[in-house]
Amino acid sequence: xxxxxxxxxxxxxxxxxxxxxxxxxxxxxxxxxxxxxxxxxxxxxxxxxxxxxxxxxxxxxxxxxxxxxxxxxxxxxxxxxxxxxxxxxxxxxxxxxxxxxxxxxxxxxxxxxxxxxxxxxxxxxxxxxxxxxxxxxxxxxxxxxxxxxxxxxxxxxxxxxxxxxxxxxxxxxxxxxxxxxxxxxxxxxxxxxxxxxxxxxxxxxxxxxxxxxxxxxxxxxxxxxxxxxxxxxxxxxxxxxxxxxxxxxxxxxxxxxxxxxxxxxxxxxxxxxxxxxxxxxxxxxxxxxxxxxxxxxxxxxxxxxxxx
Numbered sequence: 001x002x003x004x005x006x007x008x009x010x011x012x013x014x015x016x017x018x019x020x021x022x023x024x025x026x027x028x029x030x031x032x033x034x035x036x037x038x039x040x041x042x043x044x045x046x047x048x049x050x051x052x053x054x055x056x057x058x059x060x061x062x063x064x065x066x067x068x069x070x071x072x073x074x075x076x077x078x079x080x081x082x083x084x085x086x087x088x089x090x091x092x093x094x095x096x097x098x099x100x101x102x103x104x105x106x107x108x109x110x111x112x113x114x115x116x117x118x119x120x121x122x123x124x125x126x127x128x129x130x131x132x133x134x135x136x137x138x139x140x141x142x143x144x145x146x147x148x149x150x151x152x153x154x155x156x157x158x159x160x161x162x163x164x165x166x167x168x169x170x171x172x173x174x175x176x177x178x179x180x181x182x183x184x185x186x187x188x189x190x191x192x193x194x195x196x197x198x199x200x201x202x203x204x205x206x207x208x209x210x211x212x213x214x215x216x217x218x219x220x221x222x223x224x225x226x227x228x229x230x231x232x233x234x235x236x237x238x239x240x241x242x243x244x245x246x247x248x249x250x251x252x253x254x255x256x257x258x259x260x261x262x263x264x265x266x267x268x269x270x271x272x273x274x275x276x277x278x279x280x281x282x283x284x285x286x287x288x289x290x291x292x293x294x295x296x297x298x299x300x301x302x303x304x305x306x307x308x
Contacts, residue, residue, distance in 0.1 A: 048062060100116055
């Protein structure tokens with residue numbers, strides 16, 4: 001189909017943790033669960049994902065599954081009640097002990113809108129994120145805190161980092177671009193975009209792990225694969241090291257699925273979450289917009305170990 005370098009397949013990299021996460025999603029009874037985003041908390045693993053309430057329901061809704069399990073919370077319903085009717089691509093991240101979600105309003109309205117909202121300890125109204133000169137359609141800003149200030153990794157290639165100017169003023173946070181590193185970095189083949197949110201590799205907010213997406217085209221259809229990315233900060237300078245081995249669920253998943261919710265999609269392993277624990281990483285991802293996948297893999301395999 002296309003010439004690709006080394007691909008690591010994740011479907012066989014299962015563990016008691018990944019099986020537990022899959023079972024929790026199955027117990028919700030929802031239809032067509034995909035794109036699980038995950039964060040670790042003291043109470044367990046929290047998740048967001050997309051799904052339908054019954055077979056055939058479209059558009060898909062966004063859900064939150066708290067770390068203590070229980071019934072999933074319908075984020076689409078919750079945020080519609082707060083004035084935002086479309087909740088696409090929900091991604092979890094933490095700020096201290098707080099659990100937050102970021103999402104966008106899809107691709108129908110141009111420009112679409114980017115939001116963040118607190119989920120724990122209490123559900124807040126969505127707060128819009130804005131920076132001047134943004135693109136018409138955007139999916140994901142990777143939010144994190146450095147030196148007590150909210151930041152966002154806005155773009156992987158070129159590297160663009162944003163810093164919040166104010167916090168939740170009238171339901172909106174305005175960002176500014178930090179000084180960009182203009183040096184040329186070798187780019188991995190394909191169009192690199194943000195996938196997961198960031199997982200801290202240190203306690204100082206200087207070293208993060210993430211999974212980014214590389215996009216390929218075949219007869220006007222897109223294929224998404226993952227690549228590990230390590231993000232390091234030195235003051236305001238940012239360096240991103242991209243791994244060389246692609247990440248996908250399985251050889252069969254590369255061919256796509258008979259059910260195509262998106263006619264422009266050939267196949268995708270869509271990475272929506274990463275947890276770092278000791279020397280292991282837990283990855284959460286969607287498979288062709290029809291299923292959810294989890295994998296456990298050593299940090300050293302992804303290039304995230306402390307010695308590199």
